[in-house]
Amino acid sequence: MKPVVTGKEMKKIDAYTIEHIGIPSMVLMERAACGLAERMKAHIGRADPVLCVCGAGNNGGDGVAATRILFCQGYSAGFYMAGNPEKWTEETKKQIQIARNAGVPEYNELDLGHVRVVVDALFGIGLSSPVREPYGEIIRKMNQWRAENRGVQIWSADIPSGVSSDTGRILGDGVCADYTVTFGYLKRGLILYPGREMAGRCFVEDIGFPQKALKENFPSGFTCDVRDFKQLPERKNDxxxxxxGKILIIAGSKNMSGAAGFAGKAAYYTGAGLVRILTEEANRVILQTALPEAMLSVWEETDAETLKGILDWADAIVIGPGIGKSRRMAERMEQVLKMADKPLVIDADGLxxxxxxxxxxxxxxxxAVLTPHMGEMSRLTGTPVDVLKGDRAAFAEIFAEKHHVLCVLKDSSTVISDGRRTCFNRSGNHGMATGGSGDVLAGMIGALMGAGADGFSAACTxxxxxxxxxxxxSDACSARGMTASDLVDHLRKVLKLTENRNRGCDKSE
Known part of the structure; x- marks a missing residue:
């Protein structure tokens, strides 16, 4: 798993590296600049005029150094210093002097008319308040230049200026970049929207932070990638x-059989050995036809003793998809919660x-794993959706800690938290905003828990x-036309990839 840091966490790692390890700040700055320049060289032409727009802080110093590296390697590069020279950091002052000594062009006015590539090095990860003038005007000018000229590029150093490194929110004005090169570790604001969209394509450059600096200041956040497939529960020939795992899915109501079917099929496709669906009598024929592999129980034939036996049978329980909010269903759910002492996933109407x-x-x-989307989280917390979106991770963390649960806060950038650790998901696309998608996820998490994975690993995976x-x-049938059935079908393809990778057959990342 890869660390994901807040601005404060990154500053602690940086300070520890400088003060306790002894790597000078200028060395880290040079490595950052080299990483930025190398990434740029793969996407720009040697004759493309490059202008780096630099702020007073060390982010500006990174930009000046990258400009000098490009210039010394034969690229047409120069820099413009924005803001008050009296606020330049010592490192930035040194980089400016080195650039001047090397003959790098320095411009006194911001003129983008001759430029094909702009490097945004105005603000780094420390920005926490709305962008003030004249910086707001500079950002708007860069964005307008990008919008009006075909084939031009904006590269942001560490994070697009004006984007919060912690929440991804735009602080007044924000640079809309084509590429972002971030240093050391991913920042939360580069995963969470709208920052993720503002960053364009994102690269993470290792600039030499020692593992000890990370261990001594270990962040609470992380993200999964394809190399984490090994976290799937092991399967043996014997x-x-x-x-x-035996998975009980309590789902569906009259005219809502699909939710139970999607959750059940997803549980099977994720590897569950047995699935039992507890639903309304009205769904019996539909579900037995659509998912004959599943065992079926109906509420109309389930008294308290029978329910206790069904709950005892299960290794994990999923409750909520499509159950409705009737008074009778509320009584049933309360009964289940009082009687069940098994790994539990609560989704949809259960929430x-x-x-x-x-x-x-x-x-x-x-x-217990709770999987609310933003509307459900708003009902659970009494907090408006637009406020929740302002800091998804913080709200998930607070909710999980308060109620001693695992919170899977579903959105364009889903976060999973147990109150101490937070996983930031980077997979998925807008085509998944379709009915039944959440039912599929609930079945998957339930299956992983039933196979022995702990709740947090099951939720993240x-x-x-x-x-x-x-x-x-999305690749096969377009995001626009995607359905929950497509998700379930392609789940098997993804799991086949994991099997091949774990056998060493697929070396791609």
Whole structure:
């Protein structure tokens, strides 16, 4: 897993490297500049005029140094210093003097008329308040230049200026970059929207922070990638259907059979050995036809003793998809929560009922996984959606810690938190904004938990694979027309990739 840092966490790692390890700040700056310049060289022509727009802080120093490196290698590069020279950091002053000594062109006015490539080095990760003038005007001018000229590029150093490194929010004005080269580790604001979109294509450059600096200041956030497929529960040849988990899915109501079907099929495709669906009688024939592999129980034939037996049978329980919010269903869900002591996933209407019955939190088993989308999270917390979107990770972390649950806060950039650790998901696409997508995810997480994965690993892995299935489906049938059925179908393709990779057959990343 790859670390994901806040601005404060990154500053601590940087300070420890300088003060305790002894690597000078100027050395780190040179490495950052070299990394930025090397990335740029793969995408620009030697004759393309480059202008670096630099601020007073060390981000500006990174930009000046990168400009000098490009210039000394024969590129047409120069720099413009924005703001008050009295606020230049010592490192930035040194880089400016080195650039001047090397004969790098320095411009006194911001003129983009002759430029094909702009390097944005105005603000780094320390920005926490709205951009003030004249910087706002400079950012707007760069964005307008990009919008009006075909084939030009903006490269941001570390993070697009005006984007919060912690939340991805735009602080007044923000640079809309084509590429971002971030230094050391991914920043939260480069994963969370709208910062993720503002960053364009993002590269992470290793500039030499020692592992000790990371261990001594270990961040709470991380992200998965394809190399983390090994976290899937192990499968052995000497096994049987009971080995891989018995999953109970309490889902569906009259005219809502699809939710139960999607969750059940996704659980099977994720590797569950046995799936039982508890639903309404009205769904019996539909589900037995659509998913004959699943066992079926119906509420109309389930008394308290029968329910206890069904709950005891299960290794993991998923409750909520398509169950509705009737008073009768509320009574059933309360009964389930009081009787069940198994790994639990609560989704969809299960969350909406929970929002109306706060006393039920006391009945939840330890580390229950709750999977709200923004609307459901708003109902659970009483917080408007636009406020939640302002700091997704913080709200997920606070909610998880308060209620001692695992929170999978679903959105364009899903975050998973247990209150101490937070996983930032990078897979998936807008085609997954379709009915049934959340039901598929709930079934996947339940299957992983039933096979023995702890709740946090199951949630992180499930969300990542769910997004990978969405990306595969988008490539095959377009994001615009994607359905939950496509997600389930492509889940098997993604899992085949994991099997091949774990056997060493696929070396791609």
């Amino acid at each position: 096994s049987n259907k009971g080995t891989y 909406n009922l929970l929002a109306e019955h706060a006393a039920w939190y006391a009945f939840l088993p330890q580390s 499930g969300v990542f694979l769910h997004g990978m299935a969405g990306d595969s489906a």
